[in-house]
Amino acid sequence: MGQYILRRLLQSIGILLLLSIIFFALVNLAPGGPLAGYGQSRHVPAEKAALLRRQLGLDKPIPVQYIIWLAGNNWMKVDLNGDGVAESYGTRLGILRGDFGFSFRTREPVLKVIEGRFPNTVYLMVTTLLIAILIAIPIGIISAVKQYSVFDIAVTTFSFAGQAIPDFWLGLILLLIFYAWLKNPFTGEALLPSGGIYSLGSAFSIGDRIRHLILPVATGALGWIAWYSRFMRSSMLDVIHQDYLRTARAKGLSESKVIYKHALRNALIPLVTLFALDIPYIFAGAVFVEMLFSWPGMGQLYYQSALQRDYPILLAILIIGAVFILLSNLLADIFYAVLDPRIRYS
Amino acid sequence: MKTVAETEIRNDMNDAGDKKRDEKFSIKIWGRFKKHPGAMAGSFLLTILILAVLLAPLSRYNPDTSSVNEMLKSPSWQHPMGTDALGRDMLTRILYGGRISLTVGLLVVAITLTLGVSIGAAAGYLGGTVDNVLMRITDAALTLPSLLVLILLSSILREVDLPLFSRNSVATIAVIIGLLSWMTFARLVRATILTLRELDFITASRGLGASHLQVIIRHILPNAIGPIIVEATLELGYAIIEESGLSFLGFGIQPPTPSWGNLLSNAQENFVKYPWLAIFPGLMIFITIISVNYIGDGLRDAFDPYKVLGKIGEG
Numbered sequence: 001m002g003q004y005i006l007r008r009l010l011q012s013i014g015i016l017l018l019l020s021i022i023f024f025a026l027v028n029l030a031p032g033g034p035l036a037g038y039g040q041s042r043h044v045p046a047e048k049a050a051l052l053r054r055q056l057g058l059d060k061p062i063p064v065q066y067i068i069w070l071a072g073n074n075w076m077k078v079d080l081n082g083d084g085v086a087e088s089y090g091t092r093l094g095i096l097r098g099d100f101g102f103s104f105r106t107r108e109p110v111l112k113v114i115e116g117r118f119p120n121t122v123y124l125m126v127t128t129l130l131i132a133i134l135i136a137i138p139i140g141i142i143s144a145v146k147q148y149s150v151f152d153i154a155v156t157t158f159s160f161a162g163q164a165i166p167d168f169w170l171g172l173i174l175l176l177i178f179y180a181w182l183k184n185p186f187t188g189e190a191l192l193p194s195g196g197i198y199s200l201g202s203a204f205s206i207g208d209r210i211r212h213l214i215l216p217v218a219t220g221a222l223g224w225i226a227w228y229s230r231f232m233r234s235s236m237l238d239v240i241h242q243d244y245l246r247t248a249r250a251k252g253l254s255e256s257k258v259i260y261k262h263a264l265r266n267a268l269i270p271l272v273t274l275f276a277l278d279i280p281y282i283f284a285g286a287v288f289v290e291m292l293f294s295w296p297g298m299g300q301l302y303y304q305s306a307l308q309r310d311y312p313i314l315l316a317i318l319i320i321g322a323v324f325i326l327l328s329n330l331l332a333d334i335f336y337a338v339l340d341p342r343i344r345y346s
Numbered sequence: 347m348k349t350v351a352e353t354e355i356r357n358d359m360n361d362a363g364d365k366k367r368d369e370k371f372s373i374k375i376w377g378r379f380k381k382h383p384g385a386m387a388g389s390f391l392l393t394i395l396i397l398a399v400l401l402a403p404l405s406r407y408n409p410d411t412s413s414v415n416e417m418l419k420s421p422s423w424q425h426p427m428g429t430d431a432l433g434r435d436m437l438t439r440i441l442y443g444g445r446i447s448l449t450v451g452l453l454v455v456a457i458t459l460t461l462g463v464s465i466g467a468a469a470g471y472l473g474g475t476v477d478n479v480l481m482r483i484t485d486a487a488l489t490l491p492s493l494l495v496l497i498l499l500s501s502i503l504r505e506v507d508l509p510l511f512s513r514n515s516v517a518t519i520a521v522i523i524g525l526l527s528w529m530t531f532a533r534l535v536r537a538t539i540l541t542l543r544e545l546d547f548i549t550a551s552r553g554l555g556a557s558h559l560q561v562i563i564r565h566i567l568p569n570a571i572g573p574i575i576v577e578a579t580l581e582l583g584y585a586i587i588e589e590s591g592l593s594f595l596g597f598g599i600q601p602p603t604p605s606w607g608n609l610l611s612n613a614q615e616n617f618v619k620y621p622w623l624a625i626f627p628g629l630m631i632f633i634t635i636i637s638v639n640y641i642g643d644g645l646r647d648a649f650d651p652y653k654v655l656g657k658i659g660e661g
Contacts, residue, residue, distance in 0.1 A: 015486045023498075030502040160384070160643075164636035166587055168594045169610060169628030172617055176625075180618040284493045288591065302494060303595060306501045314498055321491030329489075 012326040023318050024066050027311045070094050100316040105308055110316045121286050121297030128217045129282055132224035140232025144240060145259060155229060162226025167285060171219040171292040178215060195294035216293040220285050231274060236267040269339045276332035280325040378648035385644020388637035399448060402441035409442040410602060421622050428622035440630055443604035447586050450520045454585035455578050457524030462531020467562050470539030484529050492526045500597040514600050523588050530577055538570035572649030576642055583638040590631050606631050
């Protein structure tokens with residue numbers, strides 16, 4: 001197992017390197033190059049642009065630029081004042097040492113910008129996930145145990161509908177109902193806020209935080225509830241008809257013990273694996289949810305940076321996203337082996 | 347020694363036999379598909395939708411002509427889905443938008459099928475180094491945060507004027523979505539080939555002089571047809587969602603060309619005052635996706651020989 005994980009990690013590093021080359025090439029082959037977004041807000045004269053290119057090292061061949069992006073330039077002489085002579089050591093550390101450069105837009109270090117956003121996304125998405133799982137698992141179990149009952153048919157229909165609703169539309173509809181149409185009967189204000197993490201200018205209150213969470217979480221969670229409840233149902237149905245459950249019943253165990261102790265444990269294995277695989281996609285959903293509900297997280301940051309072609313930020317989030325996916329794939333495999341003793345990696 | 351004529355007769359007989367078997371197979375599949383109420387409802391809705399979209403030019407209104415007197419009218423008999431800020435009939439625009447969204451969807455399915463099936467077939471059949479390289483590429487592609495890459499690509503291509511791919515045309519969007527979603531097909535086809543490759547009938551067919559390509563097309567792909575069709579149906583749904591998502595963010599199909607996604611995106615600013623602008627485009631996406639998913643589910647059941655039919659959606 002240890003060897004297997006090690007091999008997978010090594011493979012992941014290879015894939016990451018490959019992806020970093022692709023991402024970097026995309027950005028640099030884009031028309032106008034990485035500076036396209038840099039001078040967007042104001043007119044930059046030609047000589048100023050040339051100076052800037054030299055200072056940022058954009059006059060070098062792309063492979064050299066890639067190596068500098070990867071490994072920094074504090075080990076080589078560069079042209080910092082842009083006069084055409086490489087006179088001093090560079091200051092960049094490269095992404096391998098955690099230096100993602102500076103945002104074109106705010107001139108802040110990319111990592112600092114991301115640090116400010118990341119917790120907000122984690123806060124929103126972890127809540128979304130927990131709610132989705134907590135609702136989906138019981139629904140799936142009951143649906144499987146009472147197969148073909150009215151409840152089951154309702155759940156199956158709901159899960160088809162839930163998976164077909166695009167979350168950006170769902171968010172708009174929820175806003176329409178709970179922000180525009182329904183009013184709080186006591187204050188006459190909108191029932192739920194239209195966006196943000198908390199009401200600006202008010203003291204911290206749990207109630208206020210929760211009110212701000214409801215719509216984004218509902219928007220993000222519905223599709224996942226639909227998907228997991230369906231998966232839980234079929235996973236439970238697979239287990240329910242197995243011999244060992246008949247044995248458990250024959251021993252005289254109560255039905256609830258049979259279901260919740262014997263069946264559920266095995267039915268959860270594929271769900272845990274799937275869950276690990278899905279984590280990156282759940283986070284990707286943040287782009288729509290955060291944009292709709294003005295939630296200052298990574299998704300919104302990526303969206304805004306794409307609009308303004310703030311490439312250092314885009315590159316950083318892309319790399320982080322790829323790392324996330326690789327880790328979650330590995331995690332899924334490990335879970336699988338740990339939870340199901342029949343599976344051994346070699 | 348056989349004469350040419352004899353060989354031809356033999357071939358004809360084989361073909362006839364094949365056709366008969368194929369017919370039986372498709373009838374059997376259809377018979378099972380028919381028993382899936384969701385899939386039948388889905389097919390019905392999708393057919394209506396496609397017809398409506400094709401008949402869009404019959405509308406009394408032009409999708410692009412604005413009309414000052416008709417601005418932002420709520421739904422009525424004249425305008426069943428209301429009008430937008432320029433006084434254009436929303437129903438007409440939604441039908442034309444549907445053409446775009448469905449075209450993108452179908453193009454993506456064609457692209458992913460072509461790419462995925464050829465890559466998967468090459469990897470599985472040729473094996474060895476080719477397999478290794480192709481599968482590593484597949485792994486890498488699966489590691490791409492696809493929504494983020496889609497946004498990056500379309501934000502870059504939005505600025506480019508290439509002959510066929512000018513400023514996020516239908517073709518551009520279809521190609522970039524397709525480039526990011528062929529992997530399922532590749533894995534599916536490769537897996538089927540790996541299980542079939544060593545079987546006797548393949549060796550026999552090779553021994554009789556069939557080329558690799560013939561073996562793949564005549565003997566291997568037909569065995570994978572069920573899962574491929576199911577996957578292709580579902581892919582249509584994903585592609586439409588991805589296109590509308592991108593267009594919703596403003597990175598997909600660019601206005602004034604309507605697509606369901608950018609219609610919804612336009613609605614965003616003022617959806618509280620003019621809710622019909624937001625409700626209908628999304629509703630169309632929803633109806634399309636749910637129909638496609640039910641059809642996919644019905645096909646999956648129909649192709650699955652182990653499935654007990656006549657009951658609603660299992661598993």
